Structures are given as structure tokens and as C-alpha cells.
Amino acid sequence: MSELQRRPTLMDVAEVAGVSRALVSIVMRGAPGAAESTRQRVLEAARQLGYRADSRARLLRSSRTKLLGLIFSSSQPFHSEIVDAAYAEASARGYEIALSAVASGRPEARAIETLLDVGAEALIIIAPTLSADDLAQHARQVPVVSLLRDNVGDLVDSVSSDDYAGIAIAVDHLVSLGHSRIVHVDGGAAVSSDRRRETYRSEMIRHGLQPVVVPGGPGEEDGMGAGQILQENLPTAVIAFNDRSALGIMENFRAAGIRIPEDVSVLGYDDSHFAKLSFVQLSSVSQDAPLLAAAAVGRAVDRIEGAKSPGSVVRTPHLVLRKTTTRAPAGN
Amino acid sequence: MSELQRRPTLMDVAEVAGVSRALVSIVMRGAPGAAESTRQRVLEAARQLGYRADSRARLLRSSRTKLLGLIFSSSQPFHSEIVDAAYAEASARGYEIALSAVASGRPEARAIETLLDVGAEALIIIAPTLSADDLAQHARQVPVVSLLRDNVGDLVDSVSSDDYAGIAIAVDHLVSLGHSRIVHVDGGAAVSSDRRRETYRSEMIRHGLQPVVVPGGPGEEDGMGAGQILQENLPTAVIAFNDRSALGIMENFRAAGIRIPEDVSVLGYDDSHFAKLSFVQLSSVSQDAPLLAAAAVGRAVDRIEGAKSPGSVVRTPHLVLRKTTTRAPAGN
DNA sequence: ATAGTCTTCTAGATCGTTCTAGTCGAACCA
DNA sequence: TGGTTCGACTAGAACGATCTAGAAGACTAT
Known part of the structure; x- marks a missing residue:
């Protein structure tokens, strides 16, 4: 040997x-x-x-590691897309990325410690669940950038997608297709679920329509359950909290013989890998993972290299139309 | 500030x-x-x-960091499950895990360098694509454990799932349900695709049946394409390379009005998160991610803590029966 | 009393770099 | 001529930990 x-x-x-x-x-x-x-x-x-x-x-x-710490959740496919893009951007700016996952039995705090141990000069946390105070605590040691969440206090940078605008264009789109009975299946306890729900409500009211929210969650099974409830009084359009939830909703409808988009239009959120599959073709609100990732990496690097004050970047999402949304059925 | x-x-x-x-x-x-x-x-x-x-x-x-380097591919959901389990096992053995992803534009070699830079004492690579020589090269510096691939030379440890056994129980199961026209949709260039394909062939022959292989790949779209080919001469059962491919196949069938499992039984491989969904209920060969992950972490730690010679651990997969397989239709 | 053994603690070297503060000529300038 | 500047190079002190060797004191054994 x-x-x-x-x-x-x-x-x-x-x-x-x-x-x-x-x-x-x-x-x-x-x-x-x-x-x-x-x-x-x-x-x-x-x-x-x-x-x-x-x-x-x-x-x-x-005392330079040229290392950016990135925390993601291993169970969220959308996070993986951000990770991919972050690698590209970091390497373009001369940095490397150290990853740490939040998994079952492995809380965010633990992930943060690991990254600090290997010497990350800044932390990018995707959809952090820690309190603003806890985040601020860490921000005293290294720059912290919150990705996909913006109410994080003023010691922490944030890069997020404009949920107001995202939901607004979703509602606008459906209204312009003649829908009036548009229901929102929310994200339960997920980050940014509250904001999307409230924005949905006010946008509906702005259009003179009646908001209806069905409780959901971030996973397929949550959507499945929501679908069941939706069937009792079928709307003509559904805005799901995310693509995974949309999938569950659609599967539930499919099993009941409800046609998409002929009977119900379904709109997802995230424009994930999944939405793009040829047999899914889910219309979805795209937060544009590559752009978000690039912005987050950019902020982190700027802070490391001297930018004093934290700031927040908000990107406007856009609609990607595929095959799950269409005009409202006549007579509705 | x-x-x-x-x-x-x-x-x-x-x-x-x-x-x-x-x-x-x-x-x-x-x-x-x-x-x-x-x-x-x-x-x-x-x-x-x-x-x-x-x-x-x-x-x-x-030269002690108590850090294990783990390399995975961000686009493979099955890898995420392994990552989860690896965290748990590593922390039980007093080690931390440093992650590095293989992504587009970020080859395995780059991922390895990053991990060595942050001081990983051993490397666990999920389904490595590097040549055995390249792996051996790195194995001279730190212990290297290959996960899900076993032909990696004798300087590198390997922990893998027994693909022979996995395919054999898949074929056995379908045969015992009375199927004789069983087709395999392979994994194209994916790691372990060759072995599964060849095992399928010899198992079919052992049972006195005619093997038929349809070219596929590791993704949903690959399965979709294979489904199209399968329709031309529909078998009574299909063994897919993995769950994602199985999904594509099933979607293609569904669009053509082919019922599962009444008309065709479909068997996946990996028993991923997806297979477990209530509206999928895909029968699948489980490689048992947590066990594999634990074994890999175990080997890595053993090597770090003094075990001289690399070894290989092979785990036998098992069948998880759900709703996509059933008896062969009468008359076949 | 002397030597030996433990336990608890410390000084100082060390790992492989980068950084600071020079030294040493040669060239330049008035 | 003597002073300044400049380029090429080096000695030695960091960085923040671990490790080796050994000191100081308490206790035991002879």
C-alpha cells in the first residue's frame, strides 16, 4: 500500500x-x-x-477564504435550482461555495455553525426560518443574505422576489382570461405563504371579486388534500402556493375526471423543473432562480468586499404561460 | 453600524x-x-x-477537521435523500459533513477540490463519473468512498446496492405475477445503467423469456420517449431504470389511455419521495438510501480512524410494492 | 528525608502560508 | 559627489490552533 x-x-x-x-x-x-x-x-x-x-x-x-456559505433545504427542488445558479455566479466572481443543508433533525442553526467552521465569509440562507433577531445575531459576525424572504431586520441583506407583483400578475392574468371564481390554495406555514395569501385577497378585492382561500402547504400531498376541498364547489381557476402543490391539485382533479384547463385553470408558482416537463406544461409564476441566485451572491460579495450597509434587492417575477390556463368556461 | x-x-x-x-x-x-x-x-x-x-x-x-466531504448531484432527487441520511449518521459518529454539488458547468473534479480545500478528511462521492484511475489518484491523498458505484479499483472504497439482486427481484416478482412480456427501459449513459440492462437480459433468459430493451435515460423526458416506443408493441410489464423514468413512461401511457396496472405493470427503481406520493403509488426497487448513506459514512470514518485497506460494502435492495404492478392480463 | 509517581498546568516550538519592514545594489538627479 | 528613488529580494513575525517537554505541587513508597 x-x-x-x-x-x-x-x-x-x-x-x-x-x-x-x-x-x-x-x-x-x-x-x-x-x-x-x-x-x-x-x-x-x-x-x-x-x-x-x-x-x-x-x-x-x-484570513480570506473566498468562500460563500449557502444554506438550502434538501427537500425543496426549487432550492436545487438556486444552488446550481449560485455556483455559476460565485465562480464568476472568484468565490467558491460551501453548501450546508437543512434536513430533518438538522436545524438551520446547525447548518450555520458548520459553514462558519469551514470559514465562510458570508452566509446566504434560502428562505430562512430563524427569527429576525437570530439572524441579526449572526449578522454581527459575517454578512448574512436572506434569499426569498425579506422581513429580516436591517442588519441582514435580503434578495427576494416580489410576492405582491407575482400574485398580482397571476390574478390579472386569470381575470383577463375572463375568470371570476379564482381560488387560492395557500402554503400553510411555509415562508412567504402569509404574504401571498394576503396579496391574493387584496388583488381579488381590487378586481371586485370574492377571494376564497383553501388551506394547503408546500408539498404535493397538501395540494392533493386541497383539491379534494376544491371539488366541493369547483372554481374556474386555482392559484397554487407553488408548483408542487399545483401538482397535487391537478392529480386530484384528474382522478375526479375534471379536465385542465377546460374545466379549471391551474397556475403554479416557482416555474420549477417539474413545471417544464412536456407532460405537465404547468403555467407558473417564475421567480427566476438564476437571477435571484446571482443577485444574492452579488450582495454577499459586495458586503464582503466592503459595502457597509445591508440592502434589499427585490426582483419582479414573471408569468410563464404553458398549458394549464385558458379562458374561463362559458357561463361562469 | x-x-x-x-x-x-x-x-x-x-x-x-x-x-x-x-x-x-x-x-x-x-x-x-x-x-x-x-x-x-x-x-x-x-x-x-x-x-x-x-x-x-x-x-x-x-490535520484533524472531523469533516467528511460529500459530493452529490443537485439534479437528482434521490441524492438528496442520501444527503439527509448522511447528515444524521455523520453527526452520530461525531463528524460534520461538507457538501459539494456537481452541477452544470461544475464538474466532479472541481467539487473535489473545494472539499479538500475546506479540509475534508475523506470524500464520499455519490455515483462518481470519474475514471477509476482519477479516483485512485485522489485516494492517495484522502480516503475516497464511492457510493452507488462499485467498479472503482482497489484503492477506493465502495458502498453500493446490489444491482444484480435488484433487477433479479424485479424480474422474479413480475414473472411470479404471470408476466412474460417484460420490457426494460434502460438508463442510457447513467451510472449503473449497463449493469442493470445486462442483468435484466440474463435474468429474462434464465426464466426462459425473451429480453427486450428500449433505450431510455435517467429523466422523466427519457421515460416519456421510451413510452412512445413501447406503445408500438405494448408489453404487459415494464421495468424502468429509475422512478423518474417510470413517471415519464406512465404519463405517456396515461395520455394514450393505457391503464396502469390493468393493461401494463410498471416498476420503478429508487423508491424515491416521488414513488411514495399518494397519487403515484409506484411499485419500486428500494436501495434504501438511509442504509446506504450510513454504510458510506461508516466506511469513511473507519478509514479515517485507521482502517488500512479499502473494502466494498454491497447492500441488497428490496421491493416495495404499491399500486403499479399486478397480475398479467389474461391471454398474455 | 529522598526518590518516584500523579495530576495539573504552562512555555515555547511548530504547521505552511502571508505580511511588514527592511537590506542591498543600481540607476537617476541636481 | 551625495542623496533619493526604485526594483529585487529576504528575515522574521504573524495567523490560531496543537503538541512536546517539562515544572510545580501533592501524595506515596521506601
Whole structure:
């Protein structure tokens, strides 16, 4: 069995190249202050030894890790899309991302600790459930960016999607298709469920319509249950809290022989991977994960690199129309 | 605006507790050699200051981080289930997990580097796509455990599910229900697709049946496409490469008015979150994510803590019967 | 009393970097 | 000529932990 070999250090390279440690350091990180000829000699020595900087030592000294902590929930597919996009943006800005998941038996606080342990310079938390106070607590140590939630106090940055606008365009769209009996299946205890519900209510009233809210939740089964309730007095259109819930609603309708969109239009929220599938073709409000992720990474980097005051970025979502919404059936 | 305060160091704690740095170090890592009374005093001081050990400094000196690197693919829901379970097991064994995702534009090699940079003591890679040689290369630096793939050379540990057994029980089950025209929709270029396909072939032959393979892939759309082909000459049962593919197949059938399981039985693989949904009830081969995750974490920890030789653990999957499989229709 | 053993604690070296504050010539300037 | 500036380079102190060696005091054994 081959030994785990000790990796070469700056000192080793310095000896081979016949210069000091410090100079090798200068050359390795491309800093100015070395003659071109020696630079080449050092690089050659490094190559020959297979030298790779020990990031732990480097970071210990410079207290820079170029690491962004990202906290997501492993059970939310939409979060995965954000993670993907965040990687791209971070790497474009010269940062790496350290991930930590919130899972069953692993609360947000624990995820935060892990990320601080590995040296994250800022924290991006997707849909944080901690109280504004707790978040502020952490924000005293490192910049914290809340993604998809904006009522987080003024020590914490936030990047969110405009839920008012999202629900408003959803209602507008359905109204413009002639719907008047539009029901909202809410997200129960999920982050931003309250706001979407209330916005739905006021938008309906603004249009002179009667708001009806059916309790739901963020998962497929929640939608399934809501579908059952909806059947008792079928509306012509449903705005679901998210795509997963919409799926449950649609499955419930399908089982009962209710046609979509002929009998009921269904609108999702998130425009997730799932909504795009050819056999789903769910019309949905897109929060545009890549843009949100990019904005969050951008804020985090800006804060790390000196921006003093936290701020909040709000992006306007847009509607992606597919095949689950259509004109209201005649006679409604 | 309040300053971002410097995080407290051993020295700070030592001053507050009125002891030396070294003693604080002893207390913090629970090493023997401190009187109970001082231990309490130090712990209290640490708590009060909110002290957290700096893992970089610790690693630099001792090369212990108690950190396990876990690499998964953000687009695979099944991987998320493993991640969940891995967290639980790792924390039970006193380790933390550092995650790194493989995403578009972010190859496995990059994910590995990130994890080594934050100081992972071992790497667990879910369904690695790197060559056995490349994996062996990394295995010279840290223990590497391959999860869900076992042909990884003998420098790398592997924890996998027995694909032979999995497909065999799938075929056995369908045969015992009287099916003879059983088709396999394969996983295309996905890891372990080849093995499942070949096992399917030999199991069919063993039962004196004619194997038929339809090309597929790991996603819903792949299953959708395969469904189209299957319709041309409908079998009585289909074994899909995984649950996502099974979903696509079922949707295609449903659109064509083909009933499941009355007309065709469909069997998935992975027993994912999705298969369990009340309106899906997909019969599936379960690889038991929690057990696999626990085994992988176990191997990684064992290797870190001294086990010399890499080994491979193979777990036998089992069938989870729900509502998509039934007796073969009469006359087939 | 002397030596030996424990227990509890500490000083100082060390890990592999980066950073600060120089040194040492050579070139430049008036 | 003597002073300043500049470029190339280096010694040694950080960074925040762990580890080794050993000191100080209490206790035991002879």
C-alpha cells in the first residue's frame, strides 16, 4: 500500500529554486515584485515538485477564504435550482461555495455553525426560518443574505422576489382570461405563504371579486388534500402556493375526471423543473432562480468586499404561460 | 453600524478563564489532563465569548477537521435523500459533513477540490463519473468512498446496492405475477445503467423469456420517449431504470389511455419521495438510501480512524410494492 | 528525608502560508 | 559627489490552533 506522501511546501520550492520562501510566495500568487527570470525559475521548480499551495495555511494567514456559505433545504427542488445558479455566479466572481443543508433533525442553526467552521465569509440562507433577531445575531459576525424572504431586520441583506407583483400578475392574468371564481390554495406555514395569501385577497378585492382561500402547504400531498376541498364547489381557476402543490391539485382533479384547463385553470408558482416537463406544461409564476441566485451572491460579495450597509434587492417575477390556463368556461 | 467583530481565539478564552492557551485547547477538544473545576471554568468562558475553534488553524496543526466531504448531484432527487441520511449518521459518529454539488458547468473534479480545500478528511462521492484511475489518484491523498458505484479499483472504497439482486427481484416478482412480456427501459449513459440492462437480459433468459430493451435515460423526458416506443408493441410489464423514468413512461401511457396496472405493470427503481406520493403509488426497487448513506459514512470514518485497506460494502435492495404492478392480463 | 509517581498546568516550538519592514545594489538627479 | 528613488529580494513575525517537554505541587513508597 503506497504511503500517503507529504505534500511539498513553499520551503521545498524555495530550496530547489535557490530563493527565499517569501519570494516563492510572491511568485505563486502572481504578486508584483519578482524579476521575470527568477519568476520562471521558481515556477519551474514548483511544477517539478508538483507544488500546490496549502489553502489552510494560506487562509489562516490571510484570513480570506473566498468562500460563500449557502444554506438550502434538501427537500425543496426549487432550492436545487438556486444552488446550481449560485455556483455559476460565485465562480464568476472568484468565490467558491460551501453548501450546508437543512434536513430533518438538522436545524438551520446547525447548518450555520458548520459553514462558519469551514470559514465562510458570508452566509446566504434560502428562505430562512430563524427569527429576525437570530439572524441579526449572526449578522454581527459575517454578512448574512436572506434569499426569498425579506422581513429580516436591517442588519441582514435580503434578495427576494416580489410576492405582491407575482400574485398580482397571476390574478390579472386569470381575470383577463375572463375568470371570476379564482381560488387560492395557500402554503400553510411555509415562508412567504402569509404574504401571498394576503396579496391574493387584496388583488381579488381590487378586481371586485370574492377571494376564497383553501388551506394547503408546500408539498404535493397538501395540494392533493386541497383539491379534494376544491371539488366541493369547483372554481374556474386555482392559484397554487407553488408548483408542487399545483401538482397535487391537478392529480386530484384528474382522478375526479375534471379536465385542465377546460374545466379549471391551474397556475403554479416557482416555474420549477417539474413545471417544464412536456407532460405537465404547468403555467407558473417564475421567480427566476438564476437571477435571484446571482443577485444574492452579488450582495454577499459586495458586503464582503466592503459595502457597509445591508440592502434589499427585490426582483419582479414573471408569468410563464404553458398549458394549464385558458379562458374561463362559458357561463361562469 | 456595528463593527464586524473579530472572532474570539483560544487566547481570548484563556485570558477570561485565567489559564494558558494550551489548557484551553485541552479542554476544548475534551482531552484528558484538566481538573474538573477548571474545565468548567474554561467552558463557561468559552460559552460566554461564543468561542468556536478555527478549523483552518486546527487543521494546519493537527490535520484533524472531523469533516467528511460529500459530493452529490443537485439534479437528482434521490441524492438528496442520501444527503439527509448522511447528515444524521455523520453527526452520530461525531463528524460534520461538507457538501459539494456537481452541477452544470461544475464538474466532479472541481467539487473535489473545494472539499479538500475546506479540509475534508475523506470524500464520499455519490455515483462518481470519474475514471477509476482519477479516483485512485485522489485516494492517495484522502480516503475516497464511492457510493452507488462499485467498479472503482482497489484503492477506493465502495458502498453500493446490489444491482444484480435488484433487477433479479424485479424480474422474479413480475414473472411470479404471470408476466412474460417484460420490457426494460434502460438508463442510457447513467451510472449503473449497463449493469442493470445486462442483468435484466440474463435474468429474462434464465426464466426462459425473451429480453427486450428500449433505450431510455435517467429523466422523466427519457421515460416519456421510451413510452412512445413501447406503445408500438405494448408489453404487459415494464421495468424502468429509475422512478423518474417510470413517471415519464406512465404519463405517456396515461395520455394514450393505457391503464396502469390493468393493461401494463410498471416498476420503478429508487423508491424515491416521488414513488411514495399518494397519487403515484409506484411499485419500486428500494436501495434504501438511509442504509446506504450510513454504510458510506461508516466506511469513511473507519478509514479515517485507521482502517488500512479499502473494502466494498454491497447492500441488497428490496421491493416495495404499491399500486403499479399486478397480475398479467389474461391471454398474455 | 529522598526518590518516584500523579495530576495539573504552562512555555515555547511548530504547521505552511502571508505580511511588514527592511537590506542591498543600481540607476537617476541636481 | 551625495542623496533619493526604485526594483529585487529576504528575515522574521504573524495567523490560531496543537503538541512536546517539562515544572510545580501533592501524595506515596521506601
